[in-house]
Amino acid sequence: MLHIDNLSRPGLKPASFTLKGGECIALGGPSGAGKSLLLRAIADLDPNDGRVEIDGTSRRSIPAPQWRRMVCYLSAESGWWRDRVGDHFTETDAALALLPDLGLAPDTLDWQVSRLSTGERQRLALARVLLLKPRFLLLDEPTANLDPESTERVEGLIKDRLKDGVGILLTTHLAAQARRLATRQLMVEGGSLSEVAL
Numbered sequence: 001m002l003h004i005d006n007l008s009r010p011g012l013k014p015a016s017f018t019l020k021g022g023e024c025i026a027l028g029g030p031s032g033a034g035k036s037l038l039l040r041a042i043a044d045l046d047p048n049d050g051r052v053e054i055d056g057t058s059r060r061s062i063p064a065p066q067w068r069r070m071v072c073y074l075s076a077e078s079g080w081w082r083d084r085v086g087d088h089f090t091e092t093d094a095a096l097a098l099l100p101d102l103g104l105a106p107d108t109l110d111w112q113v114s115r116l117s118t119g120e121r122q123r124l125a126l127a128r129v130l131l132l133k134p135r136f137l138l139l140d141e142p143t144a145n146l147d148p149e150s151t152e153r154v155e156g157l158i159k160d161r162l163k164d165g166v167g168i169l170l171t172t173h174l175a176a177q178a179r180r181l182a183t184r185q186l187m188v189e190g191g192s193l194s195e196v197a198l
Helices: 035-042 064-070 092-102 106-110 118-130 148-163 175-181
Strands: 002-009 012-019 024-028 049-054 071-074 136-140 167-171 184-189 192-196
Touching: 002 035, 012 035, 012 167, 012 192, 024 035, 024 175, 035 071, 035 136, 035 167, 064 071, 071 118, 092 106, 092 118, 092 148, 118 148, 148 167, 148 175, 167 175
Parallel strands: 024 167, 024 184, 071 136, 136 167
Antiparallel strands: 002 012, 002 049, 184 192
């Protein structure tokens, strides 16, 4: 279980909730409300205050790189640091096995990053995160730039990870998507977090 207690940072008022393994919580709210700030704070990517634990073990007692493999954050705009797509994957065979599930051709790993569309980048960034096999996923609008078919594929992978016991916190502006994937919904407005009905 991921336990967040009075987590705060500039732009985000103290927030407390728990996320269980195999549970998906949808995170909604207007643009600029603080949804991404919350995800980044949980991942410990920005200075923050409060307590974050996994099964009673404090985040402070876990080295940051290890924490970020256990609690993976996928931003709405992924980072790419090499020219070739495949150079961003350490396990080529595992990546190749995942590509069809995302509607991507096997030779995608040989492409130049500059050739990728926004949606292809988004799906490949998701593949990178999934291959880390995290216990918890923090997904920031993972289907925002995708067509309906690609959205369905990504939602299918999310459902598979939930069945495997991964806990997922997902930001979305789509009420229907929240209902398809989540069992609970949190809203961020003006930096304040509250639970609402789906």
